[in-house]
Amino acid sequence: MKLKGAEILLQCLKQEGVDTIFGYPGGQILPVYDALYSSDIRHILVRHEQGAAHAADGYARATGKVGVCISTSGPGATNLVTGIATAYMDSIPMVCFTGQVGTSFIGKDAFQEADITGITLPITKHNYLIERTEDVAKIVKEAFYIARTNRPGPVVVDLPKDVMEREIEYEPDREEVNIKGYRVMKGFNTGQVITAVEMIKEARRPVIYAGGGVIASNASAELRELAEKRKIPVTATLMALGCFPSLNYLSLGMLGMHGTRYANYAMGESDLIIAVGVRFDDRVTGKIDGFAPNAKIIHIDIDAAEIGKNVNINVPIVGDVKEVLQAINKRLDEVEGSSEWLTAIDRWKDEFPIRYPASVEGRIMPQEVIERIYQRTQGEAIITTEVGQNQMWTAQFYKFKHPRNFITSGGLGTMGYGFPAAIGAQIACPDKKVIDIAGDGSIQMNIQELGTAVEYKLPVIICILNNQFLGMVRQWQGLFYEKRYSFVDISHQPDFVKLAEAYGAIGIRVKKVEEIDDALNRAFETTDRPVVIDFWVEREADVFPMVPPGAALTNMLGGGLK
Amino acid sequence: MRNHTLAVTVENKPGVLTRVATLFRRRGYNIDSLTVGTTENPGISRMTIVVQGDESVIEQVTKQLYKLVDVIKIVDVTNERAVDRELVLIKVKADNTVRADIVQIVDIFRARIVDIGRSSLIIEATGDSGKIDAIEESLRPFGIVELVRTGKISMVRGTK
Ligand SMILES: Cc1cc2nc3c(=O)[nH]c(=O)nc-3n(C[C@H](O)[C@H](O)[C@H](O)COP(=O)(O)OP(=O)(O)OC[C@H]3O[C@@H](n4cnc5c(N)ncnc54)[C@H](O)[C@@H]3O)c2cc1C
Ligand SMILES: Cc1ncc(C[n+]2csc(CCOP(=O)(O)OP(=O)(O)O)c2C)c(N)n1
Numbered sequence: 009m010k011l012k013g014a015e016i017l018l019q020c021l022k023q024e025g026v027d028t029i030f031g032y033p034g035g036q037i038l039p040v041y042d043a044l045y046s047s048d049i050r051h052i053l054v055r056h057e058q059g060a061a062h063a064a065d066g067y068a069r070a071t072g073k074v075g076v077c078i079s080t081s082g083p084g085a086t087n088l089v090t091g092i093a094t095a096y097m098d099s100i101p102m103v104c105f106t107g108q109v110g111t112s113f114i115g116k117d118a119f120q121e122a123d124i125t126g127i128t129l130p131i132t133k134h135n136y137l138i139e140r141t142e143d144v145a146k147i148v149k150e151a152f153y154i155a156r157t158n159r160p161g162p163v164v165v166d167l168p169k170d171v172m173e174r175e176i177e178y179e180p181d182r183e184e185v186n187i188k189g190y191r192v193m194k195g196f197n198t199g200q201v202i203t204a205v206e207m208i209k210e211a212r213r214p215v216i217y218a219g220g221g222v223i224a225s226n227a228s229a230e231l232r233e234l235a236e237k238r239k240i241p242v243t244a245t246l247m248a249l250g251c252f253p254s255l256n257y258l259s260l261g262m263l264g265m266h267g268t269r270y271a272n273y274a275m276g277e278s279d280l281i282i283a284v285g286v287r288f289d290d291r292v293t294g295k296i297d298g299f300a301p302n303a304k305i306i307h308i309d310i311d312a313a314e315i316g317k318n319v320n321i322n323v324p325i326v327g328d329v330k331e332v333l334q335a336i337n338k339r340l341d342e343v344e345g346s347s348e349w350l351t352a353i354d355r356w357k358d359e360f361p362i363r364y365p366a367s368v369e370g371r372i373m374p375q376e377v378i379e380r381i382y383q384r385t386q387g388e389a390i391i392t393t394e395v396g397q398n399q400m401w402t403a404q405f406y407k408f409k410h411p412r413n414f415i416t417s418g419g420l421g422t423m424g425y426g427f428p429a430a431i432g433a434q435i436a437c438p439d440k441k442v443i444d445i446a447g448d449g450s451i452q453m454n455i456q457e458l459g460t461a462v463e464y465k466l467p468v469i470i471c472i473l474n475n476q477f478l479g480m481v482r483q484w485q486g487l488f489y490e491k492r493y494s495f496v497d498i499s500h501q502p503d504f505v506k507l508a509e510a511y512g513a514i515g516i517r518v519k520k521v522e523e524i525d526d527a528l529n530r531a532f533e534t535t536d537r538p539v540v541i542d543f544w545v546e547r548e549a550d551v552f553p554m555v556p557p558g559a560a561l562t563n564m565l566g567g568g569l570k
Numbered sequence: 571m572r573n574h575t576l577a578v579t580v581e582n583k584p585g586v587l588t589r590v591a592t593l594f595r596r597r598g599y600n601i602d603s604l605t606v607g608t609t610e611n612p613g614i615s616r617m618t619i620v621v622q623g624d625e626s627v628i629e630q631v632t633k634q635l636y637k638l639v640d641v642i643k644i645v646d647v648t649n650e651r652a653v654d655r656e657l658v659l660i661k662v663k664a665d666n667t668v669r670a671d672i673v674q675i676v677d678i679f680r681a682r683i684v685d686i687g688r689s690s691l692i693i694e695a696t697g698d699s700g701k702i703d704a705i706e707e708s709l710r711p712f713g714i715v716e717l718v719r720t721g722k723i724s725m726v727r728g729t730k
Binding site: 125126129133134154187188190316 | 640
């Protein structure tokens, strides 16, 4: 069969099970768009390539499948970069296709040439420049394989125009991927598992510190089995919220800089930390010397380079979370009754619940909006966030029930991520309610995607916690720079209701607490277009409690009375 | 802190050197020297990387290098019985009054004179880093005009 490179590419995508791609066309990627014209792969036309990358990422996080996006060369490709870096930092499987100038023009500063493989080298798991049409099938297969196996991550595939245009004789092959320098991790060290089991049996104050690896490994059930069998409290990183139900009596909520006091206190007192698919991020550990000073640490991670990277580990187990937890669970019996440890934790929970002060002038407290969203959804929705206070309040006040229902940019902290990610999640899960909890700053970074959401009739709800500040930065200036609010006032802003309407979406403004539920109800009843709710909230509310930068985890500020 | 020598087998593909170099730069590891060359297999190249750091740094370097898809194998040859070689070319000032002295030094180190100019000589030497350092030091009093070292290549002894 004679096929063009572009046609081979699309055939390969179908072989990989790709049903949807997010993209934006341009000159050098024309051959692929021409092939897409008559393909049954669904292409979602975004309004900015960054939106395509985040949407593909949101799609991946919601489903566990590889997200796919595509752009033209030069500016199209560079517009993807923030999205690629976001996925890289959070270990999200993605394949990004970029147009490239013809092979004979490469290196000549041709029109719209950018060295995208060079640019993305440090923010991809791997990348490729396809130089021959004959290599298309093999490289595409490798790209998907690398993106989704072991520790997942984004892979960029650069497609020169002539490589896509050339016709060659093509037969699909079923060969297995075989890359000399890349092996899929199988199995684990049983001796280490046995040591870990013994330590778990002997521990008196154990804590499970669960991370994004639990979600990547689809191991929520195994995690829950371990926790419930041995009555071990579980704290989750921002990336893992939902991997263990927030309402379970063993849940400690999030740990770290804006975690709960009881999670951080538990880490401080613990004698055994079972770290599962985590990377000991500085937002979690605080000052390293003060991190879990009384505990031995078991660390399960598929990436050997994560072990001992930031914190010394007593029992490293390199392997897949699901497999390793199964092996551990098999060797452990159930324990009955409560323990002094759980009693101590309950006392902390009573004494230091997550709470927030009442509003001063009858303004809506942003935290209350989150609580109402939780009440309306009962935890049965996909929640995305932007970055800043909106993100932290969501982590603190929304009660997550299921994995893959909380989608947020943790590692890179990308403002403008939440809305396009919500679009990707809504495309992936048309039957779920998808809500982006946003700040008024962040939402303006990719607001143009309202066009996409309206075009595809996506009923995503955007809840803007509008404090007319770059709130998180203002909070730091308030706490650490003597309230010198330097360039954080963004009260010059569009009328978000009118803006929504201009795009063909619904806009609702909410200024009073009494209006919150009605607005949410109206938004939930809308099924054919996005809804923007502009909540005017208390301008100077802060996220508490908080571990100040450089302090030990147990050294928390704030968290006042309700 | 000491130097470690890593023998790294990589795919012979464009961009591999950049990937390795970018990794070292990004993670802040110090490269002392890096050599690349082909091997008996045309698809495979061999890098010899001399890197500074304590055991934990070397462990991280190794693990991070392994994550590069084009890296096939890494052997830390520091503590292995290995043959290490460097090549150096040294242009040294040499008028008639000192030529004999220089020739003597060249003989002692089993180096070679590969070019003779009116007032200088080019000397070629191979050996482990210690020997290269020593010859450099011995010639320094005469005045070194130019010096270039290749960096180290290593091979483990025996059948391993
Ligand atoms: C404003 C802001 C504030 C923040 N505050 C906090 C905070 O208070 N608390 C907090 O927790 N975070 C916070 N974060 C997020 C933080 O920056 C990190 O993104 C997060 O802590 C990392 O989560 P993680 O350790 O679960 O690792 P992830 O980034 O989710 O990494 C996953 C780990 O699991 C491993 N893994 C992947 N797949 C598998 C598998 N199949 N089997 C085994 N292992 C696997 C990977 O190798 C990796 O080590 C904040 C972010 C922002 C933007
Ligand atoms: C792209 C990008 N630029 C800058 C920052 C730094 N930053 C972190 S939080 C924040 C403020 C966010 O403001 P807003 O979206 O209004 O949310 P709020 O904190 O008020 O909830 C800024 C500027 C960032 N994380 N991302």
